[in-house]
Amino acid sequence: MSADRREDPTERQRGGSHAPRGRPAAAGRGAAVGMSRRGGHRARVTRDGLQPGRRGVGGRPAAALTALVAVLLLAGCGATGSPRADASPRGGIESGSGVTGTVTVLAAASLTESFDAIAAKLERAHPGLTVEVSYGSSATLVQQVNQGAPADVVALAGEAAAKPLDPARVRSSDTFASNSLEIAVPPSNPGHVTSLTDLSGLDLKVVLCEVTVPCGKAAAATLAKATVEPHVVSREIDVKATLAKVSLGEADAAIVYHSDVVAAKGAVSGIPIPAELNTTLDYPIIRLDDEAATRVFVHAVLSPQGRATLTSLGFGPP
Amino acid sequence: MTWRSRLGLGGPALVAVLLLTLPLVALLARADWGRLVSDVTGGTALPALRLSLVTTSSTAVLCLVLGTPLAWLLARSDHAGTRWLRALLTVPLVLPPVVGGVALLMTWGRTGILGQYLSPLGIEIPFTTVAVVVAETFVAMPYYVLAVEGAMRGLDPRLESVARTLGASDLRYLRTVALPLVVPGIASGLALAWARALGEFGATITFAGNFAGRTQTAPLAVYVALQEDPSVATSISIVLLTVSVIVLGLLRGRWIR
Incomplete structure (x- = not known):
């Protein structure tokens, strides 16, 4: 089964390159x-x-x-099939020219705002470069890569999410940020939530991420540490969907990442979770090929400017 | 046919x-048949399939009870407003289901235009099985109404004149003449609506959420399973596929030609 799957991407590429x-x-x-x-x-x-x-x-x-x-x-x-490898990545960044083509990035939903910002800056610096980012739950993205999705880079919420990734496709992996959990409530806080223990209230509507996705696993770990059994009404398919239920006012509380509360810009309020109960995830960025444009994008995320963007949107240092 | 026209039509x-058909073949070819039974009986698959069965049947009943009178009135009216009403009713057909889900939240949600009055009474629809049925009905009923209205418009108008001259009332004509004649239309409308409801994903996950046993229908279970174990996802999909083929096949043999 896994041998089958591994052959798939190469077959696709071969088919794709000669067909046109x-x-x-x-x-x-x-x-x-x-x-x-x-x-x-x-x-x-x-x-x-x-x-x-x-x-x-x-x-x-x-x-x-x-x-x-x-x-x-x-x-x-x-x-x-983006750029040829003749443009060296370092030269590309410094000169601001030479690197062309398209980088296809699959990124965890929690990275939406930060990767949009980094991609926009990078495209301005390199007029010939196009960055296409598709956001989803890390679990879904890993399955897409394993099924042969034509991606150049994949950035995931947590090292654990990267484990099922087909090792044959990984060229390099770097940790570029960290994120921790926070309780998100509507600005009016109708459920009067002040701590994790409040989440077990029976008249409270709590939304969590599905346990198959990283934010759901992290929330489960934190709730286990706090020995709290929340009154869950829905388990959403990624962290942004979880957050949306709170920002729409349909749920009283959700456990999301600190970065999501920052990115929501006042649409939700954050209630911190104490460090001894919190779960912190290290985000890996994984290169799936050696194209110059791919290297340029990964370099931009790891660069001080990239880190500054991530920090301003609530991520911690790796 | 000349070879050119044969090629011109046959190619496309x-x-x-x-x-x-290729995606269906691929699904069957890649399925782990040895695990089919354990995939479907263990974990989230059975509750999800059961919930799908319950909610799609409820949707079909709602279509029948609410949609049939609507189709009848639409078919008989020549009022200019009817055309606009019909156009309006078809909007859910083209609306992206996720948008439909958000629209349902804005109607029935806590702050929604109806929900804000229901919420103080203790009636909250989102995140319940009722929400699943509402979402499925929202996307499926237009198919039913359009199919049945089409069948009703196809009735020979002379039948009604004859019935009337024999002294039949409106309702009696409907019950004894019109309805028996449009049964095939009703059946195909139900089949369409039921199939659409069975596949419903976007509006359901947006409006009803995803909770095993309560709002996690089979398509939602497929999506979640895909994140961790694609084999479970294909197994549930194959069951869904089989059930729909059987139901549509039975309907086709019996009523739909």
């Missing part, structure tokens, strides 16, 4: 035919009724479709 | 067939 090679010709033809076709099509419908293909027009939609497929394949390819 | 048709 034969297509551009078809794409060009399809586009040209599509242009000259206007008007003729409408006439055919009224004049010939239900007689398709008399003038061979029937073949043209196929060409147009082939063109579309080819364009999609090429677009998809451009996203993964 | 083949692409369509592959687009629709």
